[in-house]
Amino acid sequence: MTLTLPSPASPLKIGTRGSPLALAQAYETRDRLARAFELEPTAFDIVVIKTTGDNRAMIDADRPLKEIGNKGLFTKEIEDALLSGGIDIAVHSMKDMPTLQPEGLTLDCYLPREDVRDAFVSPGIHSIADLPEGAVVGTSSLRRRAQLLHRRPDLQVVEFRGNVQTRLQKLENGVASATFLAMAGLRRLDMAEAVPATPISVDDMLPAVAQGAIGIERRSSDITTAAMLEAIHHAETSLRLAAERAFLAALDGSCETPIAALADLSGGTIQLRGQILRPDGSEALSDEQDGAIEDGAELGRQMGETLRARAGAGFFAH
Numbered sequence: 001m002t003l004t005l006p007s008p009a010s011p012l013k014i015g016t017r018g019s020p021l022a023l024a025q026a027y028e029t030r031d032r033l034a035r036a037f038e039l040e041p042t043a044f045d046i047v048v049i050k051t052t053g054d055n056r057a058m059i060d061a062d063r064p065l066k067e068i069g070n071k072g073l074f075t076k077e078i079e080d081a082l083l084s085g086g087i088d089i090a091v092h093s094m095k096d097m098p099t100l101q102p103e104g105l106t107l108d109c110y111l112p113r114e115d116v117r118d119a120f121v122s123p124g125i126h127s128i129a130d131l132p133e134g135a136v137v138g139t140s141s142l143r144r145r146a147q148l149l150h151r152r153p154d155l156q157v158v159e160f161r162g163n164v165q166t167r168l169q170k171l172e173n174g175v176a177s178a179t180f181l182a183m184a185g186l187r188r189l190d191m192a193e194a195v196p197a198t199p200i201s202v203d204d205m206l207p208a209v210a211q212g213a214i215g216i217e218r219r220s221s222d223i224t225t226a227a228m229l230e231a232i233h234h235a236e237t238s239l240r241l242a243a244e245r246a247f248l249a250a251l252d253g254s255c256e257t258p259i260a261a262l263a264d265l266s267g268g269t270i271q272l273r274g275q276i277l278r279p280d281g282s283e284a285l286s287d288e289q290d291g292a293i294e295d296g297a298e299l300g301r302q303m304g305e306t307l308r309a310r311a312g313a314g315f316f317a318h
């Protein structure tokens with residue numbers, strides 16, 4: 001098939017949220033496409049879309065996100081723009097994406113995954129173990145909160161949101177002694193050196209499903225764009241996410257449940273680690289399995305069902 005490539009007269013419209021991280025991810029996508037097809041940046045338009053989530057999160061800056069709305073809060077307007085033709089592709093942090101896409105949209109192109117680890121961020125302290133008894137830690141992530149309290153029930157967790165600068169300012173102001181950020185976000189913003197961040201081993205804090213991965217969504221019917229995206233698709237990332245996202249789907253996970261998973265490929269097999277926790281951190285259930293690379297999704301689904309059965313009803317209630 002010969003591709004009709006975008007041009008300044010007929011650019012490929014790339015939809016994204018307006019946060020610094022979202023923009024960095026959109027530029028990375030544009031640059032990879034431009035390199036793959038030897039196009040100028042002017043063959044692409046970056047279209048910033050404000051989502052309900054961005055608006056509400058701004059107005060209710062101190063309310064937990066989980067009270068403001070469900071998953072899809074940050075994606076609905078972007079997906080509407082895809083469906084109506086206002087944009088041609090949408091660039092997403094896969095960590096924030098529901099496991100099912102709306103009718104008519106396809107999400108099957110992934111960029112090479114960044115560092116999957118969480119970072120411990122604090123101006124004076126270097127690890128969870130070094131936090132003094134009863135210290136205050138800021139995070140809005142239910143997973144990080146539950147994992148932290150599981151290890152250190154003595155700590156106090158406060159709601160922490162906003163961009164990286166806002167969070168660092170809160171640490172400077174003494175609102176909390178430490179917080180967590182994804183290494184991937186820090187690296188993509190070129191801030192990993194500028195911020196007092198120490199990467200946490202995945203053995204100590206298993207990351208969120210799809211952490212560090214960028215996915216590109218398109219109209220299912222748009223085969224020209226599909227063919228273009230094939231050139232920048234990263235198969236290994238896709239295989240890892242297939243296992244992790246099947247695990248999430250089997251647990252019926254939303255952003256309101258503390259769930260972690262990480263798949264790795266080595267020696268021709270896929271290894272999957274999964275964890276679910278009670279929101280208060282009082283109990284954590286983990287599993288680890290490996291299998292054939294092409295069976296990752298089945299491995300994830302089975303692990304999700306096994307852990308759900310072990311947890312029983314009401315596990316996620318407190």
Ligand SMILES: NCc1[nH]cc(CCC(=O)O)c1CC(=O)O
Binds near residue numbers: 096182184
């Ligand atoms: N939920 C917000 C979010 N979505 C993706 C990232 C970071 C980048 C990534 O994990 O791909 C972040 C911020 C964070 O967790 O620090």
